[in-house]
Amino acid sequence: MDLKIDALSKQFENKPNPPLLVLDNINLTIKAGEFVSLLGPSGCGKSTLLSMVAGLQKPSSGSVYLGEEEIRKPGPDRGVVFQESALFPWMNVRENVMFPIRKKMTKKEQLSVADKYLQMVQLSKFPEHYPHELSGGMQQRVSIARVLAMNPELLLMDEPFGALDEQTRSILQDEIEKIWLDTKKTVIFVTHSIREAIKLSDRIIIMGARPGTIISDFNVNLGRPRLQADMAKLEEKVMAVLKSEIDKVMQEELSYAGSH
C-alpha cells in the first residue's frame, strides 16, 4: 500500500517562548515497495516525521495514511529501527527476535520465523548469545531481524547505522539492500550520509530546516548494486542542495549566538 503524508505540520510547546513549528505542510506520497531516504540538516524534523509515520507522535495538523487507513497509533504494519538497538538484555538473540510475535504464533512457528530472519541478517550462528556478547553491528542486525519477524509492510529506519564504524556500516548497507530486494518492503530511511542515501534509495527527499519542509525530491535512476563512478555525479548534486540548507542553519545559529 502507498503511504500518503498529507499537509502534515507539527509544532512543539516551547514555553515561555512561542511554540516551535518543526514541520510545515509536508506533502509526500511513497509508493509501495519504494526505498526512500530522508536527508537534511540536523534539527530539520526528520525523526519527528518518521515518528509520526510510526504513530509514536501525533501531527498538529494534517494526516498520514497507509493505504486508506489513517495512522493514529503504532501498529504491526510498521516496524521501526533506531540508531541504538534497544534489545532486551536479559533475552538471548533468538528470544529477542521472537518477542514481537510471541502472541501471534505457536512456539514452533516463532522458532522457524526467528531462524529465517537470523539467517537473513547472517546471525544464524548466534541464537543463544546475549546482546552484551555481540558487537554494535551484530546488535543492530538483531534489531533488524526482530522488526522483520513482525513482517511489517513499512520499515522505518532512523539512522540505523549511524553509530557503527565505516566498515560495518558498509556491510550492513549491502545486507539491507539485499533484504529489501528480497522482501520488497517499503523503506523510509533517515540518514546524514549522502553516499548511504544514494547507495540504497530509489528516491532521496531533502528537507530544509526552520521549519522543516521538503525542498528537493531526487529519483536515483542507477542500477543496483550501485557503482562508485555512477554515484559520484549525483553525490555532487545532492551535496550542493544540502550544503546550502546546512549553511542557512549555521548562519541562523551564529546570528542567534551573536545576539545573546
Ligand SMILES: Nc1ncnc2c1ncn2[C@@H]1O[C@H](COP(=O)(O)OP(=O)(O)OP(=O)(O)O)[C@@H](O)[C@H]1O
Ligand atoms: N518532544 C519534543 N519537544 C520539543 N521539541 C522537540 C521534540 N522533539 C523534537 N523537538 C525539536 O524539533 C526539532 C526537530 O527534531 P528532530 O529530532 O525531528 O530533527 P532531525 O532532523 O531528526 O535532527 P538530527 O538530524 O539531528 O537527528 C528540533 O529542534 C528538536 O529540538
